[in-house]
Amino acid sequence: DTAVSQTPKYLVTQMGNDKSIKCEQNLGHDTMYWYKQDSKKFLKIMFSYNNKELIINETVPNRFSPKSPDKAHLNLHINSLELGDSAVYFCASSHLGSYTFGSGTRLTVV
Amino acid sequence: DAKTTQPPSMDCAEGRAANLPCNHSTISGNEYVYWYRQIHSQGPQYIIHGLKNNETNEMASLIITEDRKSSTLILPHATLRDTAVYYCIVRVADSSASKIIFGSGTRLSIRP
Numbered sequence: 001d002t003a004v005s006q007t008p009k010y011l012v013t014q015m016g017n018d019k020s021i022k023c024e025q026n027l028g029h030d031t032m033y034w035y036k037q038d039s040k041k042f043l044k045i046m047f048s049y050n051n052k053e054l055i056i057n058e059t060v061p062n063r064f065s066p067k068s069p070d071k072a073h074l075n076l077h078i079n080s081l082e083l084g085d086s087a088v089y090f091c092a093s094s095h096l097g098s099y100t101f102g103s104g105t106r107l108t109v110v
Numbered sequence: 111d112a113k114t115t116q117p118p119s120m121d122c123a124e125g126r127a128a129n130l131p132c133n134h135s136t137i138s139g140n141e142y143v144y145w146y147r148q149i150h151s152q153g154p155q156y157i158i159h160g161l162k163n164n165e166t167n168e169m170a171s172l173i174i175t176e177d178r179k180s181s182t183l184i185l186p187h188a189t190l191r192d193t194a195v196y197y198c199i200v201r202v203a204d205s206s207a208s209k210i211i212f213g214s215g216t217r218l219s220i221r222p
Contacts, residue, residue, distance in 0.1 A: 004153075033209070035212075041195070041214075042212070042214065043148075043154070043212040044212075045209045045210070045211070048209055056209055088151075090153050090154070092153070092154075097142060097144070097159065097201065097202070098156055098159070099146070099154070099156060099210060100156065101153030101154045101155070102153050103152060103153050104151070104152070104153055
């Protein structure tokens with residue numbers, strides 16, 4: 001009964017490939033997010049969706065495209081992967097300011 | 111969202127209280143103080159939040175000064191499992207457009 005689940009947990013891929021990370025929450029929250037944590041351990045917000053609508057879009061290359069088929073899911077598709085995309089990506093959902101994070105997807109681009 | 115300032119690292123002996131300070135001198139009247147922690151390689155975990163009054167739950171206590179410009183997170187009896195990076199964040203609670211901005215946090219090490 002995981003609250004926020006991400007798949008896959010680990011992803012190793014070559015430069016130039018296209019990959020997706022999936023996120024699902026069973027908390028009934030209206031808002032979902034993607035965060036990126038780089039090798040220096042800074043957690044930075046990338047996107048936020050509220051009821052399937054994009055409401056926050058930080059300065060992220062347009063190779064990154066979030067998709068929310070319904071309010072329980074927020075997937076992240078990344079085109080033409082680059083070495084600098086290697087990081088841990090966290091999905092989160094929130095209700096009234098309280099966030100629940102997934103366990104992260106460690107993406108390694110080689 | 112207002113900015114917060116935390117010491118980069120602290121340590122505490124196991125079984126003692128860990129007191130983690132946070133300065134948020136530019137906090138607005140409608141912004142809450144939130145604390146999260148990130149244990150190595152895991153997603154950040156919500157600990158506690160408050161607006162003006164002190165708060166306590168099963169994990170920790172939050173003491174907010176009367177002028178709301180600083181706060182302290184207290185872990186009453188620290189264990190080795192409390193070793194983590196602790197983030198103090200201020201934000202408007204009920205706005206879906208208000209995002210959590212993580213600073214660099216305080217790396218808390220618990221000594222056996």
